[in-house]
Amino acid sequence: MERKTITTQPIEGQKPGTSGLRKKTKVFMKPHYLENFVQAVWQAIDGVAGKTLVLGGDGRYFNDRAAQVILRMAAAGGARKVIVGQDALLSTPAASNLIRKRGADGGLIMSASHNPGGIHEDFGIKYNIANGGPAPAEITDKIYAATETLTSYDILETQDVDISTPGSFDLAGMEVEVVDPVADYLELMSQLFDFNALRGLFQSGFTMRFDAMHAITGPYATAVLENALGAAAGTVVNGTPSPDFGGGHPDPNPTWAKTLMDEMMGPDAPDFGAASDGDGDRNMIVGRGIYVTPSDSLAVLAANAHLAPGYSGGLKGVARSMPTSRALDRVAEARGLACYETPTGWKFFGNLLDAGRATLCGEESAGTGSDHVREKDGLWAVLLWLSVLAASGKSVADILAAHWAEFGRNYYSRHDYEAVESTAAERLMQALRDQLPDLPGQTVAGLTVALADEFAYDDPVDGSRAEGQGIRVMFDDGARVVFRLSGTGTVGATLRVYLERLENDPALQQLDAQEALAPVIAAAEALAGIGERTGRVGPDVMT
Ligand code: G16
Secondary structure, three states: OEEEEEEOOOOOOOOOEOOEEEEEHHHHOOOOHHHHHHHHHHHHOOOOOOOEEEEEEOOOOOHHHHHHHHHHHHHHOOOOEEEEEEEEEOOHHHHHHHHHHOOOOEEEEEOOOOOOOOOOOEEEEEEEEOOOOEOOHHHHHHHHHHHOOOOEEEEEEOOOOOOOOOEEEEEOOEEEEEEOOOHHHHHHHHHHOOHHHHHHHHHOOOOEEEEOOOOOHHHHHHHHHHHHOOOOOOOEEOOOOOOOHHHOOOOOOOOOOHHHHHHHHOOOOOOEEEEEOOOOOEEEEEEOOEEEOHHHHHHHHHHHHHHOHHHOOOOOOEEEEOOOOOHHHHHHHHHOOOEEEEOOOHHHHHHHHHOOOOOEEEEOOOEEEEOOOOOOOHHHHHHHHHHHHHHHOOOHHHHHHHHHHHHOEEEEEEEEEEEEOHHHHHHHHHHHHHHHHHOOOOEEOOEEEEEEEEOOEEOOOOOOEEOOOOEEEEEOOOOEEEEEEOOOOOOOEEEEEEEEEEEOOHHHOOOOHHHHOHHHHHHHHHHHOHHHHHOOOOOOEEO
8 A cells, every 4th residue: 555646737618516526537537637636635625634525326337437436546545534425325414414423534425416427427526524514615615726736646456345245444544444335314303203103103004205316315215214214115216326327317307307207297196206316415206196396395394393392392593595485484574583584505504403593494405404413414304294294183285285385385496408518608698687677666567676686695594605696686566587507517508597476365376387487488488589599499497
């Protein structure tokens, strides 16, 4: 075993996005690409020497190879210990839990989340800090700066280490502890939820389908739902993680989880359906015959969280990302809870959770979570829904109808235009920005603009400011459209258009969302000229 210093040079474009660095797998496989980025992480955290890190990923193509490189680089850098998931597997929430539980200094999670995997698809890596959450801008900026000046990295020259069995061993003075990826997470869930009540639900004949989409949540969902809670065998489908996610797109939304949607809308639908993404932090919730938007799911969970033991004392406050619908705000207002509006990106919730200002938070992008970890957590959201269903004895459709009758319905949808030519997308955003000062008072496709701005966030805990976080146009009837460019794509630009309209009349709360949103969709087109500027006739994905 020899510690080597390898000469390298900066590689362009290693700027972390909304959630770490995501690139085509083949880009990550290029000489020095991964190594440069990992060395930049070490530099950003003032060196890895003496530190304890957690390491794991969602099992996508290159996960196993990258883990070996990271272990050798951690050892070469003098790390004290790396806690690694067996076979280098860990879901994102499980990694967050391990960082917190073991008091680690941080962790590296190998995932491109919901992006497809495989040699021709995407790979990614993100650094999480000691609170278990994604690195804040202060650190990601340092990582990026380091990638621009690197001249060398340190790595151990040795054979691959065997991480296929739990246990500990020494790697050139660094301890490697291989852990069962599921055990600690299962324990945490059993503390937050009443497993006896949930077992009772399944014993009463309640049926469920969980689509793990060939991704990391399979082993977790099987252990929790089928083994611990007694759900029927076969409740979890596509439960074995595969390097290319079975050739699919592990994004739990009605477009990519179509098989589950079809089953849930069919004549023999189970009572409850759910899906999660590549790295297990996102969730999709579906009832028999009814899809629950992530924004509604967040609001329903906030209104009912007290039904689970982990939240029986009530919530300290709630938070949502700006583009997420304001259904949550209505619950917060009714219950007298503080409600925070943050930019897109889970990292912005970290300070609020750490400071005890919020207990529950969520995003329209199928992410919901609480202060139990510092990441969103797909399976946790499913267990909280099951807790609500068990305690209320109602169906998902009845829960939603009652929720809308009490709080109003925020019709909501996101339209995505993927792989748009970057310059065209930037121009579209700039044209919107240029219109902002003149918009208030104008009527656009029949809707009158009340307020228009580009969202900026001042963190109430550390005072940091994030600007340029999406363009929002509010109409005087309570409707809203938000335009943003995604920070997680790997090809061109993804334009996200977030559409929302409030309906307080229960007689009008059962419409199809696209139909109910038609006036807002028309206003968005009139404002942005999406068709003309992108050449697209319609969105690629509608959530
Ligand atoms: C990540 C972030 C989320 C964000 C989502 C979409 O999720 O953690 O906070 O909402 O991306 O971001 P964007 O709109 O910039 O693509 P994940 O599940 O991909 O890690």
